[in-house]
Amino acid sequence: MSNEYNRASTTTPAMDEETTVPVNAVFDMARQGDVESLEAWLDQDLSPNMATTQGESLLMIASYHGHKATAHALLARGADPDQRNDSGQSPIAGASFKGDRTMVELLLAHGASVEGAANDGKTALMMAAMFNQVDVLDTLLAHGADPAREDADGMTALSLAKAMGAVDAQRRLDQ
Structure with a gap:
């Protein structure tokens, strides 16, 4: 069986065909916020x-979909708040893109890097600025995010906000 859920993290042994089906269900639990079912699996070690073939961790999936209780359960059991997918994106970047300030705060409280790229x-x-997520922008700035930092193309949060037409973010960063 070949799909995005067949890869586990480097700390999880390779899984056989019989194990793949429950693993698929586990990723669906994170996506749907089924914290009780997911906790039962986590309590069984x-x-x-664990991550998909694209490196999407359970925490990244739960964070992106706004499932705070699920993210908290994963963090309480040792999920890495800075675990990156294959593009180097982190759970906090996904939550910032979505504008989920409380998820960003939860991730920061559990050690997520405010400057991870x-x-x-x-x-x-930069993600918050590009998508005009001003509440998240303010939260990240309050936690020490550097507005002068540049991406690989030399763009700052402000220049990215301008390029995307994110007017409120531009105003906030122009202060």
Whole structure:
């Protein structure tokens, strides 16, 4: 069986065909916010850092979909708040893109890097700026995000906000 869920993290042993079906269900639990079912698997020693073939961790999936209780359960069981996917994107970048301030705060409270960058050099602050997520922008700035930092193309959060027409983010960063 070949699909995006067949890869586990480097700390999880390779899984056979019989194990793949429950693993697929585990990723669906993270996506749907089924914290009780996911906790049952985690309590049976399932790695909280398991990831898809694209490197999407359970925490990244839960964070992106706004499932705070699920993200908290994963973090409480040792999920890495800075685990990156194959593009170098982190859970905090996904939550910033979505404008989920409380998820960003949860990730920061559990040690997520405010300055971590994807392979293209974009930080969570840049994602928030590009997509006009001002509440997230303010939260990241309050936690020390550097508005002068540049991505791989030499763009700052402000220049990215301008390029994307994110007017509110531009105003906030121009202060």
